[in-house]
Amino acid sequence: xxxxxxxxxxxVQPGTSLRLSCxxxxxxxxxxxMHWVRQAPGKGLEWxxxxxxxSGRIDxxxxxxxxxxxSRDNSKYSLYLEMNTLRVEDTALYYCARDEGAYCxxxxxxxxxxxxxxxxxxTVSS
Amino acid sequence: DIVMTxxxxxxxxxxxxxxxxxxxxxxxxxxxxxxxxxxxGQAPRLLIYGAxxxxxxxxxxxxxxxSETEFTLTISSLQSEDFAVYYCQQYNNWPRTxxxxxxxxNK
Numbered sequence: 001x002x003x004x005x006x007x008x009x010x011x012v013q014p015g016t017s018l019r020l021s022c023x024x025x026x027x028x029x030x031x032x033x034m035h036w037v038r039q040a041p042g043k044g045l046e047w048x049x050x051x052x053x054x055s056g057r058i059d060x061x062x063x064x065x066x067x068x069x070x071s072r073d074n075s076k077y078s079l080y081l082e083m084n085t086l087r088v089e090d091t092a093l094y095y096c097a098r099d100e101g102a103y104c105x106x107x108x109x110x111x112x113x114x115x116x117x118x119x120x121x122x123t124v125s126s
Numbered sequence: 127d128i129v130m131t132x133x134x135x136x137x138x139x140x141x142x143x144x145x146x147x148x149x150x151x152x153x154x155x156x157x158x159x160x161x162x163x164x165x166x167g168q169a170p171r172l173l174i175y176g177a178x179x180x181x182x183x184x185x186x187x188x189x190x191x192x193s194e195t196e197f198t199l200t201i202s203s204l205q206s207e208d209f210a211v212y213y214c215q216q217y218n219n220w221p222r223t224x225x226x227x228x229x230x231x232n233k
Contacts, residue, residue: 044211044224044225045164045215045227046224047215047221047222047224050220059220060221061221062127095169103217111175111176111217112175112176113162113170114172114175114181116171117169118169
């Protein structure tokens, strides 16, 4: 079964750090670009960051640039999000998602997000 | 960044009726648009990619159309399980961006 399972969320104070993990199974992990998407309580979806198969292409939303770092370990079938200097507005359910990669451009293949995990909740509060 | 604007914010539809959801991109995104369905307490589910291709297992009552800047998701005959929030997303440019969502509720 194709599956993504996030972990690492929790309640933290503003200014602190947290590391999220996403464990993949049921597919060849290093064939795919991966993403983090978040959803604040009662709000819509916000793309956070994406990383291509070999970590050669990485992008961030402006709202997290300079504070968050995405990475992956293909040998462990795992995706990570290192979150530093957390703010109250970072409070959200964080999903990892697989990129189905049907559209090829600029040396990479990208697409819609076809597999999602169930999310891990991050709450930033004093 | 490309802004995706969905309309309406809420669509009230009776079961069996047709639902038409719109999404407009602030600049051309070719056909690199996806639609997702999200029910309360669940992760989003991919419905449509490439503007009009149904994802695996998605019923035929869901269809997508459009290109460049104007896109539409149509549910031909709404079923009770279709009441949910629907999001469009562009993947033509970085950063990826989502619309703010359209909630389809029971009239």
